[in-house]
Amino acid sequence: MGIYSKPVVFALISALVILVGTVVTVFVPMFMPSTQPVSAYVKPYTAIEQEGRDLYMREGCNNCHTQTVRPLRTEVLRYGEYSKAEEFAWDRPFLWGSRRTGPDLNRIGGKYPDSWHYRHMHSPQSMFALSNMPPYGWLAGNRLDTSNSFRKTQILGYGYTEEQVKQQIAEYKTKVTAPEYDSKATRDQVTPEALRGDLTEMDAIVAYMQKLGRDVKAMEKQ
């Protein structure tokens, strides 16, 4: 048998054989509109939401939470409208996950007030005694690092100017530190006193939670 005594030829043929399926199911779809549809309703993340998303990745939340609602009756009942490809146009990387130790989060935005998330992140067991989610109260003890926020939005192609990013950060800070903020009491409870006037990692991850699925919910209302 010829090729079994010609290693280089053998390697080249192997490469061709593995590339057939690769080209058809991965490389070609990369350039098809169906894998990257866009929708005017789906807006990129704000700088703060993106910071929250990066924390979600840093903490490996995707190991236990999915972000895709499947088009199944009970799933739509439990989580809401099923997920569409265009919702993920800005997601680099995608965070669909592969295991639901915790519930799906693709429709979590707007489901609960911020105070719910502050309390739950701080101590999931204080709300659900039998929950196995790790507590993330310590996120409120870390000041949010926004030094790369603008660079991030640049790399991700969100199209914000540096001014806009600064403004987004300032606006969010004003919102959560204002006396009239509707979740102020809970935020103050979980945030160390020294950081209450600042943005913390906890603030950013809550902002990210509230973004998930919100654009779709807004679209449904129209």
Place this chain on the structure above:
Amino acid sequence: MNDTGYDYSVVKGFAFSALFWLVIGLVIGLWIAFEMFDPSLNLTPWLSFGRLRVVHTNGLGLGFGLAGIFATAYYMLQRLTRTPLPFPGLAKAHLWLFNAAIAAAAVSLMAGMNTTKEYAELEWPLDVGVVILWVMFAINVFAILVKRQEKQMYISLWYLVAMTVTVAVLYIVNNLEIPLTLFKSYSLYAGANDANVQWWYGHNIVGFIFTVPVLAMFYYFLPKATGLPIYSHRLSIVSFWALIFAYLWTGAHHLMLTPLPEWIQTVAIAFSIFLIAPSWGSVVNGYYTLQGNWDQMRTNYLTKFFILGITFYGLQTLQGPLQGLRTLNAFFHYTDWVVGHVHMGTMGWVTMIISASFYYMIPKVTGRELYSVKLANTHFWLILVGQLAWTVTMWIGGIQQGAMWKATNPDGSLMYSFLDGLTSLYPYYRMRFAAGVVYFIGILLFAWNLIQTVRQAPSASAEA
């Protein structure tokens, strides 16, 4: 045949590295298994489940799996080509750099540097390191094949070549990312596209690390350990080409019922079903190799590792395509069923074959008799029972969770809250932890046995 030219130091180095990362990876596995029913073990940010789970998967997949593959590959390559390693210095550097990279990977993942793409979580500087490591390995692979003394390349070498080529393509394509800092990058791909690339990678990295090179070991060490030639050369040829052709089409069965274009999902289902044929080609080849000599299951302590290993491979490759079917996937996906499926492959197939290969190989490369066959038998039974209890527990838990997610009241409303479904699994999680402890004890015996083997005085008869 003159053995003196063969370089076995790197074989030994990688084998003991594999044992080291195996023990570390399992300790972390036990830790996170405990966290699943008792979150109080999330003591610090770097010990929290979200960070530690990826240390477990990477530590065992890359640390143990790859080290086991490199150890056996450097051995098989030299024996099957009857040629000493062309660049022993490069192989030694490969060994040291590999261990440094795995240690750095573990630390960086605990620090939260995580790209979140499964089995590709390492940040970009480590990705560059992995590519360099792979090139260092590939240079020796191709150099030894070009310089070889044996004209024909045996089956195991085909699998090693296929792995070397394919893993390079997979790893580079899926890890293309734009760096922000030294510790953070963003994927080049977005949304559904990113998901498609990731699961093409995710499925095939499992295929070309946990299947292809392990088949290389199976085809080499089974005949060596039993003294029986592989049943059919033709079957192995057909199985090989069909396997490496079909594998690459199937990644999207991990994305069933997600927003990925439906045709990609359907193509993946079709090829997944097709994959049963070449997978079982190797299973049948293994079984028939033993025909007329099944008494070896009793008389030769290594044979049962290989036969049970290939049996788990066979079960795995039936279960995989079935749970990829849309209807079944709708029920099983995202539950612990899949976790059970994966672990039958890793704890059953991969670890059994690597165990037996090491038991055969380490005495050969060190010139010593195996310290204790009795201990090896105990190791076999502990990891068999531990693995079965582990996986079956997770399958039952998965079925229960899938059913609870789907259950509705007569009025059409959901019967169970999400938390009901989760908390009903805690008894299974406790059983899984116990099964993991049994398995871990088996692995400790394995490591102990090999450490004691090399600490003995050399024997005159051990080197064939």
